[in-house]
Amino acid sequence: MDNKVIKVRNLVKRFGKFVANDNLTFDVHEGEIFGFLGANGAGKTTAIRILSGLLEPTSGEVIVAGFNAGRESEQIKKNIGYMCQKFSLYEDLTVKENITLYGGIYGLKTSVIRNRIHELLEKLHFREYENRLISALPLGLRQKLAFSVAVLHEPKIVFLDEPTGGVDPITRRQFWEMIYETAAKGITVFVTTHYMDEAEYCDRISIMSEGKIVALDTPENLKKQFNAGTVEEVFIKIARPNISPIHNS
Amino acid sequence: MRTILYLIRKEFIQIFRNKFISKAIFAVPIVQMLLLVPAITFEIKNVRLAIIDKDMTPESRGLISKLEGSTFFKISYSTFSEDEANNLLHGNKCNIILHIPSGFGKDIVNRNPGKLLATVDAINASTAQLSWAYLNGVIRDYNKDLITENISTGTMTPFPVIQITNRYWYNEMLNYKYYMLPGILVILVTAIGFLLAGLNMVREKESGTIEQINVTPVRKYHFIIAKMVPFLLIGLVDLALGLVIGKLAFNIPFAGSIFIMFLGATIFLIAVLGLALFISTFSDTQQQYMFVAFFCMIIFILMSGIFTPFESMPMWAQDFNLINPVAYLIRINRMVMLKGSTIQDISHDLSALVLIAICFTTLAVRRYRKRA
Secondary structure, three states: OOOEEEEEEEEEEEEOOEEEEEEEEEEEEOOOEEEEEEOOOOOHHHHHHHHOOOOOOOEEEEEEOOEEOOOOHHHHHHHEEEEOOOOOOOOOOEHHHHHHHHHHHOOOOHHHHHHHHHHHHHHOOOHHHOOOEHHHOOHHHHHHHHHHHHOOOOOOEEEEEOOOOOOOHHHHHHHHHHHHHHHHOOOEEEEEEOOHHHHOOOOEEEEEEOOEEEEEEOHHHHHHHHOOOOHHHHHHHHHHHHOOOOOOO | OHHHHHHHHHHHHHHHHOHHHHHHHHHHHHHHHHHHHHHOOOOOOOEEEEEEEOOOOHHHHHHHHHHHHOOOEEEEEEEOOHHHHHHHHHOOOOOEEEEEOOOHHHHHHOOOOOOOEEEEOOOOHHHHHHHHHHHHHHHHHHHHHHHHHHHHOOOOOOOOOOOOOOOOOOOOOOOHHHHHHHHHHHHHHHHHHHHHHHHHHHHHHHHOHHHHHHOOOOOHHHHHHHHHHHHHHHHHHHHHHHHHHHHHHHOOOOOOOHHHHHHHHHHHHHHHHHHHHHHHHOOOOHHHHHHHHHHHHHHHHHHOOOOOOHHHOOHHHHHHHHHOHHHHHHHHHHHHHHHOOOHHHHHHHHHHHHHHHHHHHHHHHHHOOOOO
């Protein structure tokens, strides 16, 4: 049985002359936590947006949850959850209203939505926030909520684009606990980050640099391969030769 | 279908949670109706005259008192100096200079045609023509008086004159409020449709929330419809509010069917909302959107025939109005409100509006991209 939920072959994405994704080839297996690492501007966000059907690939084959990202992006959207770098819940809606909206969009039954809201609020100790506007929530809570909404409909895969940006270490830890719980349910987690400590939590990681995947393996293997103590060292060893001086144009 | 309901509910919550918008939605029609309807009028009253009477005869004085008696004119100055009169016109102290040359009275007594000269300030061409026409009327009247006087004294043989009597139908008193109000209602509905929905859409782009929607399996037309419905309903509520104010404050007649009027407004709003959302698809910021939308709105309103008669526009302008929803609704509203026109009477305008609504909405749905 083929347990590859994401299959990418020779993915290229160009914006004019700029090549954001340069011939990416990789697979993601069902139920794994797949880390997508790279410096800012390495092409992570472009890749994740292509995988989740928000951006059209220039060329190459991208299969997500069994559907082709070029032709069947709307089919993909039924099977994935997505949480992006920029916080995207409605700030002028309450916690409950946001959950209800997305539950409704994903076609969950009213009773199911009601139960999910209840479960979620209990789990996150969010009870008192139920009728609070999102704009009144601290960032950490918002991110946790956004993640919960992204997996509300129990998708096959959830894409997280720098989900913990700007969040305090304790909340980051709690966030990763949520990621583990989600993966334990069999949901594949595809996460981009530039926190190297977070990379250690992933089953496998790929490191991107200037649009290319320069390394892809488990954190342990990579550390062995590069003779490094931490993923951070691996990253620096890989990235250093390619670091170009800062241009002030 | 359920998805649309969830989305519509979200829009309504957001609209009414915004304290400013939720109040403005109801305040705008009230202010607009109470302010614009009585303010916009083409009637001319109190045209200021400067009179140069170099004749000083009973005949010239008769004409002056005739002018004084008219409600249109106010004799602001009397002078013997041409220069002074010219300065008055130049300084905007009067609108017309009426020159009565010496010999005017003598000519009339001798049965020669009397000669007058009027100098009219024509900065505003239509005001100039109208006040000239009024002046002409008064002078014609005076002329008639002279003739009847002469007939009664037996010095002149009666001359057959063609008598024409007119009646103004649908607005007997030529009340400008009745004429303007249906148009002002359209402006009101246009503003609601054009500005609110488009801005709402662009705001979602700015805040990034649209991306979260785009990554869901929501259908494009679901999202567009959900953006249209709340503003469609708000537009209709505002129209009703405007009508109530028209009735209470101006006692506007309503000859036709309210249903037809709301039918027209519904189709119109769909057209305008479709266009607004279409424009919003290629605006990245609210500023960009406002600029384009405002521009479109001004063009639509000024070309619609609300202020200037549609029929006197050049052909190309009339052709433009074939795709101008505002022009159609103004015509429909005036016909329905003042004439009591039926569906058959306005079927042509109504079907054109339906076509425009379908086109604009289709454009909006097609142009809206869930994927870059």
